Amino acid sequence: MKRLLKENSLSLFFLLIFVLALVGQAFAGQADYNDRQLVDGGQPISVVEYVATSDFAVNVAENWQSEYLQFLPFVLATVWLVQRGSPESKDRQGGRRA
Template identity: 35%
Template structure:
């Protein structure tokens, strides 16, 4: 029990977000099924079970649309933070300086230099995740759109045509807009506001012009 309690404590932040993710996903399935069935009933069509709803374009598009935007947001922050700075922000390199590794300048006997792949593995992972989620978002959004067109007795639109349609990009850029706004607000507000005890905030007694690397 002690080992389990220690493991939970060591991973409590990750576990909290996994719990919130699953909770929101369950709520999305429940509310999404109800809304989907209401629309189906209004048009005299058959309703679906919660398990059947998981295979609809309505559910899958809603899920992957948000996932690709969230991954794009964090991936962009990770890459931009390598080159760009904001004086006073909690999550930024210090203007006029470079981030120094704790092992910089030290000799490591018997150790090879980290490969380029490893040194950029975090941003590459987010790039791959974004590519996968964006592709799934495109496919499922196209499916959901064609489901709606079928209800209106209109012919389906091919994936390529849908990929360049205003409908697809209108919905996609809305999610990007919200994610970039959230990151921008965090960067700006972290200059002037504090959260005691959080590593994502500057120390309470830090000045507004103090720029801190929160994850150093």
């Protein structure tokens, strides 16, 4: 297990950042959605209910279409190459590969 974590630490780090961004978007989107609901005379909803709405799906898709999707292939390729020891990558211990 320790070896698995060490060998995939960069991927796990980026996955954690992605999940945190998604959770942050859920809370921010829910607050905005509830504000609009109250202005229109509707009832506020919970974060869990908001995540199941099309409003959340549309907002996530719009964000992914912008900068996230443009850089996702580059980030994934870099992570994969570094973790697999690509000859073009620097050694993770600081030296160059021979």
